[in-house]
Amino acid sequence: MYGMVHRAARELAILRHGESKWNAIAETAGVSEREFISAEVFTDAVTISIVSAVADADGSPIDRTLLELGRHWIDFAGRSAYSNVMSMAGDTLPDFCRNLDRMHTSIQATMPDAIMPSFEVEAQDEAGLTLIYRSQRTGLETFVQGLLEGLMERFKVEGTVARVDDSHPIRFRLTYKSA
Amino acid sequence: MSPILSLSPDEISGLFPGYFRLNREGMIEAVGPVLTRRTRDSFIGRPFMSCVEVTRPRGISTFADLQTCRGQLIIRCPDAAGIVLKGVVLQRDDTIYICAGLSVDVSGQSSGSYRFEDFSMADSTLETFLAADLRRNLLIEAQELATSLTEARNRAEAADKAKSRFLADVSHEIRTPLNGIIGIADVMAHGELSSEQAGRLRLIRSSGRTLERLLNDLLDLAKLENNRLQLEPVRFDLIAEIRDTLGPVEALARVRGLDFIFNLESMSQDHVVADPIRLRQVLSNLGFNAVKFTQKGSISVSVARTGDKVEISITDTGPGLTDDAMSRLFGRFEQADNDVSKRYGGSGLGLTLSREFARLMGGDLTVSSSLGKGSRFTVTLPLPPAPPVMTAPASPPPRGTIRPTAGAGIRGLVVDDNPTNLEILRVMFDAFGIEIDFADGGRAGVEAWEKNRYNLILMDLQMPDMNGLDAVRMVRRLEAGWEPGEERTRILMVSADATEEAIAESLAAGADGHLAKPLRPESLFRAVWSLF
Numbered sequence A: 001m002y003g004m005v006h007r008a009a010r011e012l013a014i015l016r017h018g019e020s021k022w023n024a025i026a027e028t029a030g031v032s033e034r035e036f037i038s039a040e041v042f043t044d045a046v047t048i049s050i051v052s053a054v055a056d057a058d059g060s061p062i063d064r065t066l067l068e069l070g071r072h073w074i075d076f077a078g079r080s081a082y083s084n085v086m087s088m089a090g091d092t093l094p095d096f097c098r099n100l101d102r103m104h105t106s107i108q109a110t111m112p113d114a115i116m117p118s119f120e121v122e123a124q125d126e127a128g129l130t131l132i133y134r135s136q137r138t139g140l141e142t143f144v145q146g147l148l149e150g151l152m153e154r155f156k157v158e159g160t161v162a163r164v165d166d167s168h169p170i171r172f173r174l175t176y177k178s179a
Numbered sequence B: 001m002s003p004i005l006s007l008s009p010d011e012i013s014g015l016f017p018g019y020f021r022l023n024r025e026g027m028i029e030a031v032g033p034v035l036t037r038r039t040r041d042s043f044i045g046r047p048f049m050s051c052v053e054v055t056r057p058r059g060i061s062t063f064a065d066l067q068t069c070r071g072q073l074i075i076r077c078p079d080a081a082g083i084v085l086k087g088v089v090l091q092r093d094d095t096i097y098i099c100a101g102l103s104v105d106v107s108g109q110s111s112g113s114y115r116f117e118d119f120s121m122a123d124s125t126l127e128t129f130l131a132a133d134l135r136r137n138l139l140i141e142a143q144e145l146a147t148s149l150t151e152a153r154n155r156a157e158a159a160d161k162a163k164s165r166f167l168a169d170v171s172h173e174i175r176t177p178l179n180g181i182i183g184i185a186d187v188m189a190h191g192e193l194s195s196e197q198a199g200r201l202r203l204i205r206s207s208g209r210t211l212e213r214l215l216n217d218l219l220d221l222a223k224l225e226n227n228r229l230q231l232e233p234v235r236f237d238l239i240a241e242i243r244d245t246l247g248p249v250e251a252l253a254r255v256r257g258l259d260f261i262f263n264l265e266s267m268s269q270d271h272v273v274a275d276p277i278r279l280r281q282v283l284s285n286l287g288f289n290a291v292k293f294t295q296k297g298s299i300s301v302s303v304a305r306t307g308d309k310v311e312i313s314i315t316d317t318g319p320g321l322t323d324d325a326m327s328r329l330f331g332r333f334e335q336a337d338n339d340v341s342k343r344y345g346g347s348g349l350g351l352t353l354s355r356e357f358a359r360l361m362g363g364d365l366t367v368s369s370s371l372g373k374g375s376r377f378t379v380t381l382p383l384p385p386a387p388p389v390m391t392a393p394a395s396p397p398p399r400g401t402i403r404p405t406a407g408a409g410i411r412g413l414v415v416d417d418n419p420t421n422l423e424i425l426r427v428m429f430d431a432f433g434i435e436i437d438f439a440d441g442g443r444a445g446v447e448a449w450e451k452n453r454y455n456l457i458l459m460d461l462q463m464p465d466m467n468g469l470d471a472v473r474m475v476r477r478l479e480a481g482w483e484p485g486e487e488r489t490r491i492l493m494v495s496a497d498a499t500e501e502a503i504a505e506s507l508a509a510g511a512d513g514h515l516a517k518p519l520r521p522e523s524l525f526r527a528v529w530s531l532f
Ligand code: HEM
Pocket: A001, A002, A074, A077, A082, A083, A085, A086, A100, A104, A107, A111, A113, A114, A115, A116, A117, A134, A135, A136, A137, A140, A143, A144, A147, A148
């Protein structure tokens, strides 16, 4: 994965545990880097070992930390270099969700080594929407859950995000009062 | 009807987000989402030609011109935040379509005001636009990283400076009382002592000198760590220097019943340019180590030149070293608690420093050893031969204790703000029968000198009220106003700083000589005598 994901993970770890603990976390993860460059590509194994080292430090299961990382990514992207892309993607939660796929497709030109996920709004009504998530990776469902919760927060929408049981492809149901 | 007109408005918007649909009269009937989002006053019902500026092709000023245009059209929309669109004119029956999309300036700043919907799904304007945005951000990110690295480096450097400063301060603080101990013990050694007292005094003196060496080693190490150790190369005769340095080692070896063999491969003179002080440090350290660990047998020194390279080896017939001990011998911070260093004594830094010095001089220090047979330390240095110095041979420095026949004729003044230093000097001068007065600061010193016209001043360099350099300058200025024929005051600057720079500065200020602390009776009186 591109280094921007690791930057977000580093920031999350530092926010929670402080700069010096981050050094220990990175060491546990077995990475020599203490800072990451967005444009550099790391293997998924590196990404996973960082997340699990952060989880160790959090004292929680890795899925919990993935969820937090998802939520944190929205905040991180909204503040950082990606804030333009985030605001261009839409002014409302449904608009944004509809643009998620286009966002990743359009970014691919700049980040040719990315293995991009694909998103599709399957159904949408007053009460919510159903989002299909397709990926070449497995095990990132809680990360997506966190991302979507983060998006709800970003658009100040009250509601819930739930994985639709046993659906193939993977679906998330976003239920909200009003968007 | 042609197929394009059967597209739904949504479909047209997706392909040409900046489209205009006009009627036969050129009035706007519908517009794409880029335009709707950006105008407060609707375009609908207004004449197209009065709402936009056609910048390409040139010369399109009427609706009739537009209808005949077949090339690429560039239009600016002042009413829609000045956005620029690019497209073509399509006319079908009574309807005219300006099929256009955004033409964005990718160097622009206002990317946040665009939305994905503003970009055509059928071209790569959005990709281009995002690429520019993301690249800009990458640059910012790189700059931030560079800044934080610079800051971290600056912080580390500041910490390093503080550490060096601290070391310098502390060692200065230690040096002063230590000088007191060594100086007074040296003076006492010249007096009448019982053999028991003499033995105890020897212990005080040798302990004092060990402490002093340790202090110097630590300072050298600190300088090496901060890359602040500067070599001071001069031209000298290598063979004479080696003989001179190892003279005391040879003497000690013979006292211990060891053979001492010089193997110079028939080299008599060999002039080189290098730092003789550091070379001395390395050789005497290796020499004394060899003697220390050799119970019986010999110490042999060999010097060999191959081209520009000189190899100096010191071989002993001591116990030798295990591989493990050899690998740890030069480690910097390990010595203090491993037994190699305990056996090798001293500060335990001697070998570390020796290797560092050798490397600083562009060479190296290596060791080979076989257990039970002995060790060989080899210094290899790049020392191209240099032409000899053309000066008359200097008379050898006097050796042993100096006992002045009389202190008569010398009226001395010691200027120093530190009472310990004053006391040491008082004891030293007393021992040599020279009467001396004291002043505890630069200003007081100059005043006392004006009143009593001393012909010798020992001036400390660092004093709070007026430093030594300023005081010397003032003395010299005042002297310039004297009657011709008056006796000139001899001034010796006394300072812990014995660098060439410091010496040059003292001489430039008007001092006749520079004495390095710690003061020893021998060097003090040699310097004093040389002036009278
Ligand atoms: C400016 C914002 C964003 C940028 C620049 C961005 C970029 C990327 C990139 C480059 C990757 C591929 C990682 C790789 O293989 O190297 C990725 C993956 C991913 N993105 Fe985004 N993204 C953004 C926002 C979002 C948002 C808001 C979501 C919300 C759902 C999201 C969901 C995901 C997911 C789930 C993946 C995991 C990939 C997988 O499942 O294989 N992204 N993103």
